[in-house]
Amino acid sequence: MRLCNETGILGFQIHKNTIEIWMFAREGYALIAGAIVLGMTLAWLGLWLDRSWSLGLFLLGFLIAAFTLYFFRDPDRKIPTDAEYLLLSPADGKVVVVDEVEETIFLKERAKLVSIFMSPLNVHVNRIPADGVIEFERYIPGEYLVAWHPKASEKNERSELGLVHPSGAKVLFKQIAGAVARRIVYYVAEGDSVGAGDRFGIVKFGSRMDVLVPMDAEIDVHVGDRVRGGETVLGRFARRGPGLDDEED
Numbered sequence: 184m185r186l187c188n189e190t191g192i193l194g195f196q197i198h199k200n201t202i203e204i205w206m207f208a209r210e211g212y213a214l215i216a217g218a219i220v221l222g223m224t225l226a227w228l229g230l231w232l233d234r235s236w237s238l239g240l241f242l243l244g245f246l247i248a249a250f251t252l253y254f255f256r257d258p259d260r261k262i263p264t265d266a267e268y269l270l271l272s273p274a275d276g277k278v279v280v281v282d283e284v285e286e287t288i289f290l291k292e293r294a295k296l297v298s299i300f301m302s303p304l305n306v307h308v309n310r311i312p313a314d315g316v317i318e319f320e321r322y323i324p325g326e327y328l329v330a331w332h333p334k335a336s337e338k339n340e341r342s343e344l345g346l347v348h349p350s351g352a353k354v355l356f357k358q359i360a361g362a363v364a365r366r367i368v369y370y371v372a373e374g375d376s377v378g379a380g381d382r383f384g385i386v387k388f389g390s391r392m393d394v395l396v397p398m399d400a401e402i403d404v405h406v407g408d409r410v411r412g413g414e415t416v417l418g419r420f421a422r423r424g425p426g427l428d429d430e431e432d
Contacts, residue, residue: 186423206257222248257308260413261382266314267349270400270418271379272410273312273356274392276301277294281406286395289319289345289355294395295402297417299410301390309369310413311381312394313354313420318372319345342369346377352397352420359383359391380413396420 225244229237234303263269280298301307321343340360345389347353358367371377386392399421404410410417 188284207260217332218248218251240272248420254311256306259308259313260411262413263365263409263416265402266379267394268420268422269313269379269416270354270394270396270402270420271310271312272299272412272415273299273305273310273394274410274412274419276298276392276410278404278406278408278410279391279417281402281404283398284395286355288343290353294355295398295400295418297396297402297404299392299394301392305410307385307387307390308382308412309358309386309392310381311371311377311379311383312356313346313348313379313416315346315348315354315377317344317346317373317375317377318353319343319355320373322367322369340367341364343368344369344371344383348420350422352400356394357393358386359393360386379385 222244225247226241229240229244230238263271276299278297279300281294282296283370284294284296286292286294286296323341323343342358343355344357345353345355358369361366366387367384367390371383377383394417396418397420399423400418402418404415404417408415
């Protein structure tokens, strides 16, 4: 369903017995308009062709428009009020990797890795995983391996963004294009102060998000878990730094 009011186009879906209201991501406005025009054109052609084609063209046009609207939905999320030391999911999807790796880009030490696969049916608006300041930003053109491929995070088109949490912990998060995704968009730059759950970009169509944190961070999710950007807690940072306890939250 689509509704119009003074704030723009709205939609809704039912999630856990509640109605979730959402806007559409501005990155999709042109594609949404194009899909609606294409859908109306196919429906119009169906009226002029043989009846055996009419229903098929109408359904095709409706599905194209409906899928595009659904893909670019941008729901509000309830950011945890105690997010100061939380690591939040930056994306909707399924956890496909929880591992320990050598991180040589930003943390430059052994780190914990959480990888989230976003199917074409997931919300693709991406959110900042933790409070902090962006201190590293890089875009890398690359290949388009399937998003769950082990080498996707090293070879695919991607953004690499690093922030420093108030505790001093470094966090690296990557938007990674997949075999279908061919467009990575983000709106943060070095020096920006960001908050956990803030919108920062989108990857158009199926893709992956990697998050890497220090070894003393506690990870709460497991492979196979479903997560929601800005709401699901992936883990917790250790309390460290001047004036802080040495214990984890």
